[in-house]
Amino acid sequence: MPSPTRWTRAVRARRRTRSRTRRLLERHLAVMVVAALVSMTAVLVSYREVQNAAGEMRTRGAPAVQGVAATQLALLRAHEEAENSVRQDIDTVVGAGARYENQLAAAGQGLSRLSDVQIDGERGRGVLDTVNGVLTSYSTSITPGAVKYVHDDLMQQEKFTEARTLLDRPGTGVVPRLDVLQEHQMRRVERVSSLGTLQRTGWAVAELGLLVLALSCLSALWVLRTRCGRSHDPWLLAALLVTVALAVVPLWATVRTQERLDTARGLLVAIEQRAHDHADLVSSQTYVTDTSAALRGGLAARSWQSWTYYGALGGGALIVLLPAAGVCRRLNADYWRAG
Secondary structure: OOOOOHHHHHHHHHHHHHHHHHHHHHHHHHHHHHHHHHHHHHHHHHHHHHHHHHHHHHHHHHHHHHHHHHHHHHHHHHHHHHHHHHHHHHHHHHOOOHHHHHHHHHHHHHHHHHHHHHOHHHHHHHHHHHHHHHHHHHHHHHHHHHHHHOHHHHHHHHHHHHHHHHHOOOOOOOHHHHHHHHHHHHHHHHHHHHOOHHHHHHHHHHHHHHHHHHHHHHHHHHHHHHHOOOOOOHHHHHHHHHHHHHHHHHHHHHHHHHHHHHHHHHHHHHHHHHOOOOOOHHHHHHHHHHHHHHHHHHHHHHHHHHHHHHHHHHHHHHHHHHHHHHHHHHHHHHHHHOO
């Protein structure tokens, strides 16, 4: 059998080199596609989670906590105004007075809104049903005291004491029951507004996947330059730029949103604590109202939040398609240059 000539040995060596290069590019392609799919899924899920948290805080969490605080203060203020009407002898002319009626009406409206926004589920609805029943009993005690028994000091005092007991009796009064509801709601707010371990893990997976994808793109560009005679590939370069954008923009948006959630949580804690300051109910009501307005402004939806999500969705599709297009083009259309 004749020995191979120099020419046949060169052809065989070239074929082996081309085969190794092709397998190398195929491995790069597999790594890039897997990394793109994993990172794209992690980015979209993690970003959607924090946006859902912001939405729940805006529509349910913050209004629920604000509502309980405002309702408690309105009830206490109503009782205070009723007592003031007695001390100032207004009750003999207009009963408990307009301020009492306004505050009691505000408390009733607050309880009605709470039934729609409270975030303690069935347990919270049960508390509100009980509170409404006790509040009815409170009204049947305070109203006679301020209207019917204005000339009977003993009966009036008895009715006011009875009403006060219904309002703040430990464990069963209206205000303590609302305190229990508020405690449960604050726990829920803490869970919703905090970046948990699962979310942190999701972002770690997303950023790690994007790092692997970026390094794979650079490695594939290097292979095409050194083995295939191509100084650059526009598809892979575009994929690299999109990968960097996906690693930065959604994470930046998440950090911004989380900062707003942290600020909102701090304001809700301040509102909850101020609702227990009964020394100056007027000042406490003003503080809760002003802080609630600032809180609504801070939690208002921003247009960039939805645009960032849809941008990440489009970018996720690109980081899958662009590397596949770039490498497959070299493999199928221009691979003859390898060697």
